[in-house]
Amino acid sequence: MEKLVGYKGDALKILEGANAQVGDVIKIVRDGESYEGILMPRYELADDKHIVIKLKNGYNIGVRITPGTKVKRIRTGARPSFKLPPAPKGDPALPRVAILSTGGTIASRIDYRTGAVHPAITARDLYAVIPEVSERANVEVEVLFSLYSENIHAPHWTKLARSIARRIRSGVDGIVICHGTDTMAYTAAALSFAVQDPPVPIILVGSQRSSDRPSSDAAMNLINAVYAAGRAPFAEVAVAMHETTSDKATVIHRGTKVRKCHTSRRDAFKSINVPPIARVEADEITMLMRSYRKRDRRRKLVLRPKFEERVALIKFHPGLNPRIVDWYVNEGYYGIILEGTGLGHVGSSLYKHLRDAIENDLIVGMTSQCIWGRVNMNVYDTGRDLQAIGVIPLGDMLPETALVKAMWVFGQTKDPEEAKELILKNIAGEISPKTYF
């Protein structure tokens, strides 16, 4: 894979047939014409119909494969023409930041200036492609996984939390985690509960640029995340992404209060019900939230890395089959987070089933599919009925955060009373004491 990085389908087949690898000098013969040059790597999103070579004149060209196209390896080559710089020596005046990579667009596209793809990045790669990073921190890079984020769940959260704790105990001034954006907010919430009271910032960063067009999305956010991890005055689990669609500033969101709210925009991530923690722009950090956990190197973090995945998220909607609740009970689930309507409601057809679940010692918590605002189950009969059944209002906790928190809670205890207490305890700013907006 690494040998022919980025190639797939027809292009991969023809290159494998020629026993070529990236860096080799090859000759492509197509429709009577021939092209000679160094085989270049491709983006992970490239099509499977082109082979890219660097010609002697220095230009890269893509040669489209047609039936009958032939490829011949001329010689085992010089490696691709870009050179990694020597490993940086480290400036003792700079903070120490650990970068943990889990995969996602940011980890694979990070080399936006060279056009090369390294699914697994190293500190040297990073310095090579984003030299600005080396001016902001002495970084140490660890590749934990190389996963699309939709495949990251509890076991990965546990491993990440342990790695974070290890790095922090080794004395770093901050942590940056490269992560796919799809489930980055879920992981941020998970780490907020698994790594409590961190002495330094733990900042997840991703990239929304998924097409092949050039973009500094990944670079700016990574540079700003590294800068903030090393120097910002807060010490929380957070997410760093574009503030707007322009490449002006990165905002840093609290890990329990952030949500991906657009499929493709660079400013897809939004703080919900609270302001962002901070803005980073041109090496200047502006705090936007008044109350945050302060950086304090002497504080000992509390590592609680276990999760229990038998927690359900049920989004209520007209026509929802209430027997879905019974199914989760029969599957041995410990908790159910409801994404109710409005202030925290579900249709009365669910009552009986929720009552059964609660009698079976499941914890049932209520959040709102509105996303913004907070549940208030004292206003209407429906809310009062649900509370009488034993459904717990979860304030302004996001449904996704409540789900992850419940998974974490049942990783700590299986006792329903303890679990109930823990789910209502404000651990990492997941419940706002007041409504901001």
Next chain:
Amino acid sequence: MEKLVGYKGDALKILEGANAQVGDVIKIVRDGESYEGILMPRYELADDKHIVIKLKNGYNIGVRITPGTKVKRIRTGARPSFKLPPAPKGDPALPRVAILSTGGTIASRIDYRTGAVHPAITARDLYAVIPEVSERANVEVEVLFSLYSENIHAPHWTKLARSIARRIRSGVDGIVICHGTDTMAYTAAALSFAVQDPPVPIILVGSQRSSDRPSSDAAMNLINAVYAAGRAPFAEVAVAMHETTSDKATVIHRGTKVRKCHTSRRDAFKSINVPPIARVEADEITMLMRSYRKRDRRRKLVLRPKFEERVALIKFHPGLNPRIVDWYVNEGYYGIILEGTGLGHVGSSLYKHLRDAIENDLIVGMTSQCIWGRVNMNVYDTGRDLQAIGVIPLGDMLPETALVKAMWVFGQTKDPEEAKELILKNIAGEISPKTYF
């Protein structure tokens, strides 16, 4: 219920014991003191510990019930002291608007000026409490249900659609539907598919003011909805709610592109991925959307009021149990709408189960839990894999709209090929041809 409207618990019990009803003159004896006056109705959200009477001097007082409190009916009374105006004669110059009531805060609190509660409103009630309505249209009111909206689902959608069709065929210039806000967007989507090509506007309106404090929320939106229903140039199913938190303007959202995005704010409803259709402010209608279905009294509406509720909405999240898909297949479901992450992804642990569902002739459609933006399943391997399995990308359709549409589709046909074609057909603006934001 009507006799003692708004009373419940202890207060209801003691009044029933005295055989009293609203409007009667009663005497309350409590702790040696006695209070005499006309029994007043209460808000639906009032507590169960007070009885409200209007004293001779015209003031209303609430008497708290204590143990030993006694109530005696003095005489069958004058009805409550506010008088309904004579039924309006109807100004032939005004448009004819039908108001269909389904319940919700707007229908029960509509009498914000008198303090009286009428769960079932009539045209006369309406004129009495919001006389501005009579200056804007000749209204005819029909009470269809009196339900919290979380209990409104497919059978109610069908009944509503039939009532709308009947009223439109009888020649009204527009329809206004009073509806609880919790599921108003679901109903709006349902009616968009059930009543196609309407010749006149069909506007749902609700109220976010749920506490007892006075508010003109219901009044402004209802006045503006009636005005727009009678005169606006568009003919679509729409939702009319506050544009901002101030009582300045009502915006009208397309029924398939609107979502309740805040639990309590008056501007909770937002148009997603498109601008609102129009703004109504001080009897002026400003069109905000360039492309909309025009009002045309000669056009014949197409009534397709049937729905099939065996359609599931599965929101993907880390740790989701993939066997939930099998459960729906076993329950005889016809379709599954996935609320995937990002551009339309789910974890690879679901692939096998989705493949089985599709082999069992279920339709599986993909939407995004990001809410804003549109799915694009050609960018990453995950999206391509899911398409290869047979998952259908649903563009920028909201998950809730896609769910309701699928329910409607399977109300029309059980044939998977026909259903697939229908779900991808843009029927009521549910798929935007381009991305606005």
